[in-house]
Amino acid sequence: PPPFDPADPLGLDDLLSPEDLAVRRTTRRWATDRVRPHIARWYEDGRAPVTELARELGELGALGMSLEGYGCAGASAVQYGLTCLELEAADSGIRSLVSVQGSLAMYAIHRYGSPGQRERWLPPMARGETIGCFALTEPDHGSDPAAMRTRAERDGGDWVLTGRKMWITNGSVAGVAVVWARTEDGVRGFVVPTDRPGFTAREIRHKWSLRASVTSELVLDGVRLPADAVLPGARGLGAALGALGHARFGIVWGALGAARDCFETALTYAGEREQFGRPIAGFQLTQAKLADMALELHKGLLLAHHLGRRLDAGRLRPEQVSFGKLNNVREALEICRTARTILGANGISLEYPVLRHCGNLESVLTYEGTSEMHQLVLGKALTGLEAFRG
Numbered sequence: 001p002p003p004f005d006p007a008d009p010l011g012l013d014d015l016l017s018p019e020d021l022a023v024r025r026t027t028r029r030w031a032t033d034r035v036r037p038h039i040a041r042w043y044e045d046g047r048a049p050v051t052e053l054a055r056e057l058g059e060l061g062a063l064g065m066s067l068e069g070y071g072c073a074g075a076s077a078v079q080y081g082l083t084c085l086e087l088e089a090a091d092s093g094i095r096s097l098v099s100v101q102g103s104l105a106m107y108a109i110h111r112y113g114s115p116g117q118r119e120r121w122l123p124p125m126a127r128g129e130t131i132g133c134f135a136l137t138e139p140d141h142g143s144d145p146a147a148m149r150t151r152a153e154r155d156g157g158d159w160v161l162t163g164r165k166m167w168i169t170n171g172s173v174a175g176v177a178v179v180w181a182r183t184e185d186g187v188r189g190f191v192v193p194t195d196r197p198g199f200t201a202r203e204i205r206h207k208w209s210l211r212a213s214v215t216s217e218l219v220l221d222g223v224r225l226p227a228d229a230v231l232p233g234a235r236g237l238g239a240a241l242g243a244l245g246h247a248r249f250g251i252v253w254g255a256l257g258a259a260r261d262c263f264e265t266a267l268t269y270a271g272e273r274e275q276f277g278r279p280i281a282g283f284q285l286t287q288a289k290l291a292d293m294a295l296e297l298h299k300g301l302l303l304a305h306h307l308g309r310r311l312d313a314g315r316l317r318p319e320q321v322s323f324g325k326l327n328n329v330r331e332a333l334e335i336c337r338t339a340r341t342i343l344g345a346n347g348i349s350l351e352y353p354v355l356r357h358c359g360n361l362e363s364v365l366t367y368e369g370t371s372e373m374h375q376l377v378l379g380k381a382l383t384g385l386e387a388f389r390g
């Protein structure tokens, strides 16, 4: 057998095609050149050049990359997953930008939109010239979006949208918002150009997580839209949850990028740092930590590959996505926290990526369905009993 490779102890690269490896290489190179040298400063400042990065990600083919047509790359689910992983190894905020643009806003327009909506919005979104956001969560309704209060009412041929949305990634840099609102026919999705009168977006400051990502509150104060602003194929909350399934799949991979970066940082550090006259990597307690981190990282990758193959084969169920998101984000956070201990005091410094990744993963654990929601989705699938509503 080939020699043991600490970067790939299970030989999982054997599962990748030459095209998969090329996608991974290209994304890793971009993230290394364009994100890593600046990310600590962006994080500390709480500002990243999101519009500029979006255009570069468009050139890279990373926006809506597994969608077909309209300038999208038509890549496989595994290639999309590898891209999320490489971006999140640099910072979860960059992967968030790509998730929301491609898997939420573009995916919703691609899957539920009219031909006119697709032609109008998808090409500039694939190029990163127009940024999209996806507005489901409200100040009083997060895990239970079915209780949303934002409403869309008919006025002659028009729609009029009123309500508030909270914690919306890309909100104040978006040119278009996919907004979910209650109508007399149930929840519907609307394509809202953000320059419409009555639409305002306010950036949420003072976050201690995802500081290199824009997060906003949206206010819709009687936003008037033409009849064709509604997504014709999106009827009921299931449409929003369908798009979420795709974005959650990206997180199954992405979270492992943050974990890999922390593992590699800890492994290198442990080899160089000496205490009691020897490298701390030589202590059994450090080795136990590194071994457990490697186990969970590569088991998580195996799971991500498996789910990717199922998605490519059209056989991935929402419960399986919950399985992956719950496990991989939880374990990634644990890996990053353990890496933090290996770095000692240096673990809390922005000179190293570790606590930045830990902070980011706290959001990743909560958004796209909290870990508790995914436990309850699995609980319902296993028992046949729904426990969301007591």
Ligand code: TGC
Binding pocket: 095, 096, 097, 099, 100, 134, 136, 137, 142, 143, 144, 145, 146, 169, 236, 237, 238, 239, 241, 242, 244, 245, 247, 318, 367, 368, 369, 370, 373, 377, 388
């Ligand atoms: P429930 O009655 O179970 O379902 C309503 C309808 O939806 C269908 N459905 C799904 N369809 C596709 N994929 C899924 N994962 C689906 N889950 C449910 C379901 O079949 C049903 O269809 P129909 O035709 O029978 O009506 O709905 P519920 O109200 O009981 O809620 C279930 C629950 C709690 C799991 C759901 O509400 C949920 O997932 N809550 C979490 C909310 C959430 O994830 N919000 C995310 C906001 S977006 C975001 O966080 C982006 S961050 C991005 C970034 O920066 O990277």
Ligand code: FAD
Binding pocket: 100, 133, 134, 135, 136, 137, 139, 140, 141, 142, 143, 144, 166, 167, 168, 169, 170, 210, 215, 363, 366, 367, 368, 369, 370, 371, 372, 373, 387, 388, 389, 390
């Ligand atoms: P709550 O729903 O109030 O939950 C609070 C706690 O109660 C959680 O631990 C939860 O698991 C638990 N809980 C709730 N109900 C139950 C129950 N039935 N049983 C057991 N426990 C329960 N949303 C968007 O729509 N678009 C975005 O782009 C977006 N981006 C985000 C970016 C960031 C940085 C963050 C932090 C959030 C973002 N969100 C976005 C919002 C995110 O999806 C919500 O925060 C998430 O769905 C949880 O909602 P909540 O914060 O209101 O928590």
